[in-house]
Amino acid sequence: MANIPTIEFGVxxxxxxxxxxxLGCMGFSPIYGEVDDQESLQTINHALDVGCSFLDxxxxxxLGGNEKLLSNVLKDRRDDVFLCTKFGNAWRDPxxxxxGGFADxxxxxxxxxxxxxxxxQNSLDRLGVDRIDLYYQHRVDTSVPIEETVGAMAxxxxxxxxRYLGLxxxxxxxxxxxxKVHPIAAVQVEYNCWSLDIEQNGLLEACRExxxxxxxxxxxxxxxxxxQIRSFDDLxxxxxxxxxxxxxxxxxxxxxKLVEAFEEMSAKKGASLGSWRWRGCWLRTGT
Numbered sequence: 001m002a003n004i005p006t007i008e009f010g011v012x013x014x015x016x017x018x019x020x021x022x023l024g025c026m027g028f029s030p031i032y033g034e035v036d037d038q039e040s041l042q043t044i045n046h047a048l049d050v051g052c053s054f055l056d057x058x059x060x061x062x063l064g065g066n067e068k069l070l071s072n073v074l075k076d077r078r079d080d081v082f083l084c085t086k087f088g089n090a091w092r093d094p095x096x097x098x099x100g101g102f103a104d105x106x107x108x109x110x111x112x113x114x115x116x117x118x119x120x121q122n123s124l125d126r127l128g129v130d131r132i133d134l135y136y137q138h139r140v141d142t143s144v145p146i147e148e149t150v151g152a153m154a155x156x157x158x159x160x161x162x163r164y165l166g167l168x169x170x171x172x173x174x175x176x177x178x179x180k181v182h183p184i185a186a187v188q189v190e191y192n193c194w195s196l197d198i199e200q201n202g203l204l205e206a207c208r209e210x211x212x213x214x215x216x217x218x219x220x221x222x223x224x225x226x227x228q229i230r231s232f233d234d235l236x237x238x239x240x241x242x243x244x245x246x247x248x249x250x251x252x253x254x255x256x257k258l259v260e261a262f263e264e265m266s267a268k269k270g271a272s273l274g275s276w277r278w279r280g281c282w283l284r285t286g287t
Contacts, residue, residue, distance in 0.1 A: 004051045009213055010164060011183035018082050022054030023047045024217060028069055029062030031102065032223070033236030037069060044073050048080050056188075056215075058086035058138055059123050063093070063105065067126035074129055083129065086138035086168060087119035102240065111141030113152035120156055132156075136166035136188060146170075146178050154182035166215070172206035184212050191216035191281055192225065193258060194246050216281045221246070224259055225277045 009018045028040040044055070057066050067085060074081060090110045094100075124130065135156065137149055156162040164185035167178060178184050187207055189198050191214070198204045198214070207214050220226055222241055229235065232242070232249050241247050246255055259273075266273045 007213070009185065011185050012211070014163070016082075018054050019052055021052055022056050022084075022215070023052050025055060025057040025066055025070065026061045029066045030238065031061070031240050033239045040069060041072055044070070045077075048073070048077055053080055054082045054084070056084045056217075058089070058136075059119055059126070060086075060089040060091060060106070060138065063091055063102075064122070064126050067123055071126060071128040074127055078129055082133045083127070084134040084136065084166070085123050085127070085132055086136040086166075087116065087123065088136075088138035088141065088168075090115070101238075109139045109141045111137060111144040111146075111149040113148055116149060116152035117155075120161070124161075130161070132162050134164045134166050134186060135162045136168050136186070137170075138168050140167070140170050140174055146174050147181050150178045150181040150184075157182065170203070172202035175203065175206050175210070175212065179210050179212075184210070186213045186215045188215040188217055190218045192219050192221040192277070193262075194221055194224075194255075219277055219281045220274055221277075224255060225262065225273055227259060227263060227273050230256065 005020045006017045007020050008015050010016050023044065025044070028035055028037075028044075047053075047055075055070065057070055059067060061067070062069070074083070088109050088111055090107050091105045092107050094105055098105075120132075120135065123132070135153060137153070140146065141149065150165065153162070153165050157165065165182055166186035166188060167175060167184060168188040169190075170178070170187060175184060175187060187203065189195075189203065191198055195218070204214065206212070222244065223229055224246065229247075232247060232252055235242050235247060245251060262277065263273050266275075
């Protein structure tokens with residue numbers, strides 16, 4: 001088993017050790033291009049074998065397909081997994097002959113109490129489990145008071161179906177309001193060289209104040225900091241990153257220069273580019 005560092009995670013009175021590095025499962029659905037389910041399952045099982053047990057999915061990834069994929073692993077290895085999933089991005093099912101993209105099926109953000117309960121049960125059914133370790137609101141529904149949303153999520157904790165609650169891409173004010181309803185264990189936010197909002201909008205400060213763990217997604221800049229993407233043409237035709245500003249041809253050259261600078265710094269330290277960037281996230285967030 002690899003020597004993956006751990007952190008103490010949770011809320012006052014209920015703490016657990018989890019690996020500091022988790023496996024984000026979004027890429028196992030056709031978002032970054034075509035996928036191979038068998039290869040994805042091999043990757044997930046290998047991650048568990050080396051101690052990377054913090055698995056992060058969401059109901060909207062693959063429009064439910066990502067959770068169904070994970071069920072193939074969970075049926076035999078549920079106790080090996082710290083399981084995280086999310087709700088809040090509502091979608092419609094594609095009609096016969098649909099030729100659009102993933103984003104064309106999204107219909108908005110929902111956070112009313114009925115939607116919380118329905119989404120949660122749907123996730124349990126797709127995952128084939130009876131409990132979730134960390135349940136996030138994926139995006140905040142500004143038309144519904146956060147107190148209502150978190151109140152419904154808290155009912156799931158009270159029922160023994162969820163252990164911890166989390167929010168994703170919320171404001172500092174929303175986090176504080178939510179925490180008054182029920183302790184929040186984690187806030188997930190994009191955090192990398194291109195996305196530093198958490199340092200400037202008060203959210204990182206609020207997390208530190210409340211003792212909330214920051215779960216950074218895309219710490220490698222959606223793949224830029226792997227060093228494997230050297231031109232816009234390296235992205236598959238159906239890769240959603242082709243619409244991301246940082247990958248556009250007019251920005252690509254400057255961003256590659258940034259990657260090269262980090263490659264040089266990490267090489268001087270005898271570290272891989274990825275581990276160098278992960279360490280940066282740990283040091284800056286304290287988690």
